Amino acid sequence: MARKLDHLIDTLQQAETLEALQARIIALRDFFEVEHLVYHSVNAAGGQYAALTYSDDWVQRYIHSNYDRIDPVVQGAYSRFGFVDWKTLDWTSKSVRAFREESAAAGVATQGLTLPMRGPTGQFAIFTVNTCTSDAEWSRFADRSKQDILLVASLVNEKALELEGAIEAAPMQSLSPREKDSLTMLALGLNRSASAEKLGISEHTLRVYIESARFKLAANNTTHAVARAVALGLILI
Amino acid sequence: MARKLDHLIDTLQQAETLEALQARIIALRDFFEVEHLVYHSVNAAGGQYAALTYSDDWVQRYIHSNYDRIDPVVQGAYSRFGFVDWKTLDWTSKSVRAFREESAAAGVATQGLTLPMRGPTGQFAIFTVNTCTSDAEWSRFADRSKQDILLVASLVNEKALELEGAIEAAPMQSLSPREKDSLTMLALGLNRSASAEKLGISEHTLRVYIESARFKLAANNTTHAVARAVALGLILI
DNA sequence: GGCACCCTCCCCATTTTTGGGGAGGGTGTT
DNA sequence: AACACCCTCCCCAAAAATGGGGAGGGTGCC
Numbered sequence: 001m002a003r004k005l006d007h008l009i010d011t012l013q014q015a016e017t018l019e020a021l022q023a024r025i026i027a028l029r030d031f032f033e034v035e036h037l038v039y040h041s042v043n044a045a046g047g048q049y050a051a052l053t054y055s056d057d058w059v060q061r062y063i064h065s066n067y068d069r070i071d072p073v074v075q076g077a078y079s080r081f082g083f084v085d086w087k088t089l090d091w092t093s094k095s096v097r098a099f100r101e102e103s104a105a106a107g108v109a110t111q112g113l114t115l116p117m118r119g120p121t122g123q124f125a126i127f128t129v130n131t132c133t134s135d136a137e138w139s140r141f142a143d144r145s146k147q148d149i150l151l152v153a154s155l156v157n158e159k160a161l162e163l164e165g166a167i168e169a170a171p172m173q174s175l176s177p178r179e180k181d182s183l184t185m186l187a188l189g190l191n192r193s194a195s196a197e198k199l200g201i202s203e204h205t206l207r208v209y210i211e212s213a214r215f216k217l218a219a220n221n222t223t224h225a226v227a228r229a230v231a232l233g234l235i236l237i
Numbered sequence: 238m239a240r241k242l243d244h245l246i247d248t249l250q251q252a253e254t255l256e257a258l259q260a261r262i263i264a265l266r267d268f269f270e271v272e273h274l275v276y277h278s279v280n281a282a283g284g285q286y287a288a289l290t291y292s293d294d295w296v297q298r299y300i301h302s303n304y305d306r307i308d309p310v311v312q313g314a315y316s317r318f319g320f321v322d323w324k325t326l327d328w329t330s331k332s333v334r335a336f337r338e339e340s341a342a343a344g345v346a347t348q349g350l351t352l353p354m355r356g357p358t359g360q361f362a363i364f365t366v367n368t369c370t371s372d373a374e375w376s377r378f379a380d381r382s383k384q385d386i387l388l389v390a391s392l393v394n395e396k397a398l399e400l401e402g403a404i405e406a407a408p409m410q411s412l413s414p415r416e417k418d419s420l421t422m423l424a425l426g427l428n429r430s431a432s433a434e435k436l437g438i439s440e441h442t443l444r445v446y447i448e449s450a451r452f453k454l455a456a457n458n459t460t461h462a463v464a465r466a467v468a469l470g471l472i473l474i
Numbered sequence: 475g476g477c478a479c480c481c482t483c484c485c486c487a488t489t490t491t492t493g494g495g496g497a498g499g500g501t502g503t504t
Numbered sequence: 505a506a507c508a509c510c511c512t513c514c515c516c517a518a519a520a521a522t523g524g525g526g527a528g529g530g531t532g533c534c
Contacts, residue, residue: 068473069473078357078473079357079469079470080356080357081395082395082398094502116357118355118356119317119318120315120318120353121316123318147388150387150391151384151387157319158318158319176479176480176481178480178481179480186460186461187460187461187464188461188464189457189458189460190457191457191458191519191520192520192521193520201481201482201483204482204483204484205481205482205483205484207522208483209481211522211523211524212480219426221426221428221490221521221522222460222521222522223423223424223426223459224423224426226463226464227423227424227425227463227464227467228474230359231424231467231474233355233359233361236279236359236361237359237464237468330532330533331533332532413509413511414510415510415511416510428489428490428491429490429491430490438512438513439513439514441512441514441515442511442513444492445511445512445513448492448494449510458492458520459491459492475534476533477532477534478531478533478534479530479532479533480529480531481528481529481530481531483527484525484527485524485526486525487522487523488521488522488523489520489521489522489523490520490521490522491519491520491521492517492518492519492520493516493518494516495514495515495516496513496514496515497512497513498511498513499510499512500509500510500511501509501510501511502507502508502509503506503507503508503509504505504506504507504508
């Protein structure tokens with residue numbers, strides 16, 4: 001068993017194309033003996049990549065209908081640390097129930113475990129294991145497999161980012177300390193005069209920082225700049 | 238060997254206090270047979286927690302001098318995916334060389350492997366293994382131990398966040414769809430009139446959404462509301 | 475020593491945002 | 505059916521942000 005996984009990991013690390021990665025995902029699904037395996041990554045620029053075993057039809061409908069906006073798995077994984085068991089998510093609202101029914105009809109099973117992963121500049125990915133066993137069996141499976149899933153998910157993420165060239169492409173517009181300070185004050189809800197006072201500089205000076213930060217972040221206005229800085233993890237609030 | 242690690246992981250998961258976590262870090266350092274092990278976490282509120290084996294003196298000096306601003310390990314880990322070998326970092330600049338000399342004097346070894354980990358709302362943590370072996374030996378160690386380090390780092394991070402209460406602290410106000418839409422448009426850099434046009438509603442109506450979102454988020458102004466919504470993961474940009 | 479980048483300060487007119495009010499119809503839950 | 509919440513529209517005056525300009529001193533890197 002452990003041998004088999006090691007071998008799969010080896011072949012995973014040797015993948016040279018995104019297509020090959022897709023094939024590895026299928027092999028891994030078979031190894032874990034589950035219904036579906038999903039890797040889905042969104043980078044800072046909004047580009048997406050997925051390697052998964054759902055039907056093409058469902059994927060198309062999902063994208064087309066912007067289901068990521070209501071999918072509790074995505075919402076939950078996005079706002080949590082570590083593994084998310086689908087059981088712990090809120091499936092009660094009407095639109096979510098409709099979504100779940102539609103996904104079930106498309107072959108998505110009921111038991112799921114999703115691991116969120118994050119990179120610099122807002123890169124975000126999830127790795128999901130999906131199956132249809134009983135609660136008791138699922139619980140045993142989850143306990144037993146979390147370590148393996150963590151390992152596999154990390155390797156898939158690393159490989160996908162490598163193949164996407166995302167690792168090299170980390171120019172990371174860096175803001176100067178004062179620019180960060182200024183955006184942070186604004187992000188905390190202070191207006192310009194209060195921010196300037198708190199930083200001990202004139203409001204005019206503050207504006208220079210905001211302007212240069214706005215320029216670096218290619219933002220249209222202050223709110224845009226703050227939103228980007230927060231999303232990119234450049235400032236913490 | 239594997240047995241020993243499993244046992245350490247068990248005791249790690251049973252830790253009930255941050256002090257106990259510190260003790261586990263020391264035990265793990267001994268297990269890995271390295272000089273130092275460092276876990277350092279910064280949460281969204283700017284609060285910090287560390288469990289590490291560096292000398293108190295060095296930690297104090299590090300904090301007091303804001304060395305995180307020049308430490309290439311922190312900077313490198315912050316802007317990369319996955320493991321960072323200290324060899325691959327840039328140690329050439331003047332201030333960095335001075336920093337490295339000072340750290341070496343404080344007992345920090347030369348070989349290092351650092352794993353960045355990220356959570357929602359900008360939470361960021363690093364887990365570092367530090368030792369002083371030869372390049373060849375270090376390379377073997379790194380290859381052999383990466384999987385274990387990944388596992389341990391994830392568990393330490395999870396435990397630290399649990400003990401800090403960061404996981405519970407997800408009160409997560411819910412915004413109505415239109416409120417989210419409105420904030421999203423603003424976060425994307427559109428002004429009110431453009432946002433309203435894009436959403437197909439009047440600017441007045443848009444304002445109502447922004448106001449109610451602002452109220453729900455306890456935000457002082459629009460920028461604050463957008464920053465909070467992004468940081469809380471309520472809107473994706 | 476020169477270059478790049480950061481920090482700090484200032485002005486003006488125009489555009490945008492904000493605060494706080496009111497009002498009607500729709501939908502989902504209990 | 506009642507209640508809560510959501511969606512939509514509108515007015516006005518005051519406050520804040522924006523666009524784009526210029527200028528000097530400091531620090532670190534090649």
